[in-house]
Amino acid sequence: MTLANPPLQSAMYELADALDVNEFYQHNGWTDGLPIVPPTEERVQEYLDAAGLAPGDLIGVESVRQRPITAEKVAINAVMAGCLPTYMPVVVTALRAMCDEDFNLHGSTASTGGSAPFVVVNGPVRTAIGMNATHGVLGTGNRTNATIGRAVRLVLINVLGCIPGQLDRSTLGHPGKFTFCIAEDEEDSPWTPLAQERGVPAGASGITVMASEAPRQVMNEWTHDPEEILETFAAEIRHNMLTYSIWPGNYALVIPKQLRELLVAAGWQKQNIREYIYRAARVFRRDWAKVGKGQLVARGGGPDQEFIALRSPDDLLVIAAGGPAGGFGVVIPPWLGPRSHAVTRTI
Amino acid sequence: MSIRVLDPTAGEVVMTTGLVPGLTSLAGRTVGLLDNRKVNVRQLLDHVEEVLRSRHGVKAVIRLKKPDASRPAPPAVLAAMTECDAIISAVGD
Numbered sequence A: 001m002t003l004a005n006p007p008l009q010s011a012m013y014e015l016a017d018a019l020d021v022n023e024f025y026q027h028n029g030w031t032d033g034l035p036i037v038p039p040t041e042e043r044v045q046e047y048l049d050a051a052g053l054a055p056g057d058l059i060g061v062e063s064v065r066q067r068p069i070t071a072e073k074v075a076i077n078a079v080m081a082g083c084l085p086t087y088m089p090v091v092v093t094a095l096r097a098m099c100d101e102d103f104n105l106h107g108s109t110a111s112t113g114g115s116a117p118f119v120v121v122n123g124p125v126r127t128a129i130g131m132n133a134t135h136g137v138l139g140t141g142n143r144t145n146a147t148i149g150r151a152v153r154l155v156l157i158n159v160l161g162c163i164p165g166q167l168d169r170s171t172l173g174h175p176g177k178f179t180f181c182i183a184e185d186e187e188d189s190p191w192t193p194l195a196q197e198r199g200v201p202a203g204a205s206g207i208t209v210m211a212s213e214a215p216r217q218v219m220n221e222w223t224h225d226p227e228e229i230l231e232t233f234a235a236e237i238r239h240n241m242l243t244y245s246i247w248p249g250n251y252a253l254v255i256p257k258q259l260r261e262l263l264v265a266a267g268w269q270k271q272n273i274r275e276y277i278y279r280a281a282r283v284f285r286r287d288w289a290k291v292g293k294g295q296l297v298a299r300g301g302g303p304d305q306e307f308i309a310l311r312s313p314d315d316l317l318v319i320a321a322g323g324p325a326g327g328f329g330v331v332i333p334p335w336l337g338p339r340s341h342a343v344t345r346t347i
Numbered sequence B: 001m002s003i004r005v006l007d008p009t010a011g012e013v014v015m016t017t018g019l020v021p022g023l024t025s026l027a028g029r030t031v032g033l034l035d036n037r038k039v040n041v042r043q044l045l046d047h048v049e050e051v052l053r054s055r056h057g058v059k060a061v062i063r064l065k066k067p068d069a070s071r072p073a074p075p076a077v078l079a080a081m082t083e084c085d086a087i088i089s090a091v092g093d
Helices: A018-027 A041-051 A071-081 A085-098 A105-110 A143-158 A226-243 A257-265 A270-280 A285-291 B041-056 B075-081
Strands: A012-015 A058-062 A067-070 A116-122 A181-183 A206-212 A216-219 A251-255 A282-284 A306-308 A316-320 A328-332 A343-346 B003-006 B030-035 B060-065 B086-089
Touching (some): A058 A071, A071 A143, A085 A143, A085 A343, A116 A143, A143 A181, A226 A270, A226 A282, A226 A328, A251 A257, A270 A316, A282 A285, B030 B075
Parallel strands (some): A251 A316
Antiparallel strands (some): A012 B003, A058 A067, A116 A206, A206 A343
């Protein structure tokens, strides 16, 4: 016989009110530094029910330290982050994807490189839970985007111990470590959604996670030529290769409407973009001399040794998102090239 | 009226294995040196190996490598470690 509602297992604390709860959790280091919503038993149960999960259900295991992530702990942290119950399937799927060996959860979250999991949501769930894919998509103002990314971070902190100076050895980190979650603007783009390109069935919802460094914004409002537009993105990738990390792996491009429409008008699909960037995002060892790393020029294969940003065109994640005005775009670099792969899962 | 809330952490992880007693001497022992693949680790471990051989009379030194610094040692490397009386896990950088 199974219980309709198996009991929650977490230790319980009794405090005077919500403000005292916040102070208690802050004091214990159980937050990202921002205030939290009190995770009461009733709320946590409601979040589990919304996801169709029992408290002890295993969402995933961080394989290096063998740390299990249970549904109960995810629900507690999702409440704390300010999620609504309906966001739970997205939070859970993102964490499942991050526990895939390909993501290298331990390495990417413990590294001095200071990456954050970038979460991209596709499919009907985006509109059902009110995600933002347009104005200020990488910024503030949308509860769903903000709290899903924050819930993922709180699980890393509280369940896996990714605490700065402890397991999280980031030298700097970046603001995406508070939250780093967007939806793709499928309604205003003719391109195939990211999750669908990566195996999620058409009409289904999916998420993609990538261990990412901070976004690098670019601008080109002086051309209608697709190759010139993409050359600006490629230049930023080349710069990242030289100033940050040379290793090839997943890069993400977020392309807002203004530049996207120029690419679309020229008949360019995401695959054309990937192939262009694959060819253009390359540097030579000698280029390091221009960025203060001249010591590297004579090493390895010598000055004419070529390095690629993408191991194949498929390494590039192209995402349609952002507000309508402005010839801007963003390059999101990988944490450390091939040490972590982007992972996509159906919700 | 008070409010009852739940602990968000996974709590303490209980270790089910204990530590083996430390070695009193390295003489006649087999020592494994685990290369974490960071820059300069090879030079560091070359020096450690020389010290182990010249000053401590070890029987053998086994050089082991992780695939890269951010991933754990694979099963074959862990199996090789069981041949050793002691392991030095290096963090070169």
